[in-house]
Amino acid sequence: MGMLRDLPVELWRPILASLVRSPGVLSSERQDPFSEVRDIVIFLNRDVKTHSALLLVCKVWHHVVTELTHEHLHLTSEEQVAVIANRFEESRMHSIKNPLGTCTRRIDLQLSNPSDQCLNALVRILWCTPNIEILINSNYYLAMNPTFHTTPPQAQTRTEIIDALIETCSKSLRRVEWTSNEYPSWSDLMRVLRTATGITSLTLANIYGNLTERPSRYLALPNLKTLVLGDSPSFSHASLGNVPLNAFLTMLAKSPEQLPSLQRLEGFSPFSPDFLRTHGSKVRIVRTVAFTPLLHEIIATCPNLDTFVTIFPHHILDLLSHPSLKRIGIFPISEDPVGVPSAIFSAYIMKPLEDLLCQIDESQLPKLTQVRIRNIGTLANITEHPLFLQKWWKRWDSRGVRFDDKDGRPFNLVSSGNDSVLDKVRRP
Numbered sequence: 001m002g003m004l005r006d007l008p009v010e011l012w013r014p015i016l017a018s019l020v021r022s023p024g025v026l027s028s029e030r031q032d033p034f035s036e037v038r039d040i041v042i043f044l045n046r047d048v049k050t051h052s053a054l055l056l057v058c059k060v061w062h063h064v065v066t067e068l069t070h071e072h073l074h075l076t077s078e079e080q081v082a083v084i085a086n087r088f089e090e091s092r093m094h095s096i097k098n099p100l101g102t103c104t105r106r107i108d109l110q111l112s113n114p115s116d117q118c119l120n121a122l123v124r125i126l127w128c129t130p131n132i133e134i135l136i137n138s139n140y141y142l143a144m145n146p147t148f149h150t151t152p153p154q155a156q157t158r159t160e161i162i163d164a165l166i167e168t169c170s171k172s173l174r175r176v177e178w179t180s181n182e183y184p185s186w187s188d189l190m191r192v193l194r195t196a197t198g199i200t201s202l203t204l205a206n207i208y209g210n211l212t213e214r215p216s217r218y219l220a221l222p223n224l225k226t227l228v229l230g231d232s233p234s235f236s237h238a239s240l241g242n243v244p245l246n247a248f249l250t251m252l253a254k255s256p257e258q259l260p261s262l263q264r265l266e267g268f269s270p271f272s273p274d275f276l277r278t279h280g281s282k283v284r285i286v287r288t289v290a291f292t293p294l295l296h297e298i299i300a301t302c303p304n305l306d307t308f309v310t311i312f313p314h315h316i317l318d319l320l321s322h323p324s325l326k327r328i329g330i331f332p333i334s335e336d337p338v339g340v341p342s343a344i345f346s347a348y349i350m351k352p353l354e355d356l357l358c359q360i361d362e363s364q365l366p367k368l369t370q371v372r373i374r375n376i377g378t379l380a381n382i383t384e385h386p387l388f389l390q391k392w393w394k395r396w397d398s399r400g401v402r403f404d405d406k407d408g409r410p411f412n413l414v415s416s417g418n419d420s421v422l423d424k425v426r427r428p
Helices: 009-020 039-044 048-055 059-069 078-094 116-127 159-169 186-195 243-251 273-282 295-301 342-362 377-384 386-398 418-426
Strands: 072-075 106-109 134-137 175-178 201-204 226-229 264-266 285-289 307-312 327-332 370-373 402-404
Touching: 072 078, 078 116, 116 159, 159 186, 226 243, 243 273, 273 295, 285 295, 307 342, 327 342, 327 377, 342 370, 342 377, 342 386, 377 386, 386 402
Parallel strands: 072 106, 106 134, 134 175, 175 201, 201 226, 226 264, 264 285, 285 307, 307 327, 327 370, 370 402
Antiparallel strands: none
16 A cells, blocks of 8 residues: 555546546536536535545545545535634735636535624635636525515625625636525626636526616626526425516617527526527527426527426426427426325326326427426325326337436336335435
8 A cells, every 4th residue: 555655646646536626616617407416416515534534544635535525515604604714814824826716616405594794704715716607596595584475585695705705706707606595796696707708607586776777888708508597496485577687688688699509598487588588599408397478489589409407396388389499398496305195196196297298298309209207305205106107107218208216217217116216216
């Protein structure tokens, strides 16, 4: 083992990286909607014991593994943010050439009601991390005295955080997401998008506050491939008629040159007709709820559409007609575990699901090759209805269409009993 440790660090680094990194964690592209890998899997796949053991092997390994473990920061507590801020600042003082913060390429924020002190520490982290490519902001704010009917409060991403992001990471930034109820203000969002022109993926649950800039100003995002708008994954009524998001799309609907690389569009009703007419021909992937008022216009204005994902149980799809659509996904409105009596599940899940599959079956889709049901969350228990799955597998198989589950496994291999139990075990 001593001889192995003496190998050049250039040989050990890729080997250690394969042990420390979670697959896909540093990809600036969002996962394909049919991929079996999700961000939660990336977090769960972290093998802390292996990381700790590798740190103890020798000085060289300790240095390399320390750098690798700081490539991706998943910040979930105020204590953790403070520790990382102090560590990065200390490293910068002692190592001017290669401070530890320069290794960080992705930050996931998942802080509950973060205090001012915590946010100040986050600003300090950003000033030390000039190579960030991915920033996922899932900070969430809860009402102090919540009731059943309380709507979670909206919060603004602090301008100091935006300032640090622009000053340190605008050249490296490729993927930015605001996924919960903390959003950038309109002016701060515009500053980010006008400076970080290399962004390829943008997710906006909302935009905070009133518009301070006329939407008529020209905005171009030359490298943007993926645009996600609204409260994903449910795209609930809260997104319908959203004024800031509609204004944002209006800005981007002036010319096809504003989004020359666009391929993927997700959201509820912020798909404006003008936006679709301007950019629809580029779009390959659409994800939305089935009763989106503009669904037929989406389909009609996206002649090169390859993949359509509908959020279930928003299931009124009507008959579709499309010359190139190859994949249809039926994904749950929630991926959280849900337990309901079997009679209710049959009435409110299985019956609408039957109707939806019938609508797809009767649609004019000559290129269709795959129908996937993501059987987790509200759709997890469909595996307890093997006759339903067998019937539809035979129907799709007779048409040469693959009918599979969340793991890409054909439904003819799924049955009740042991397979159902195994499926629950495999569920992330």
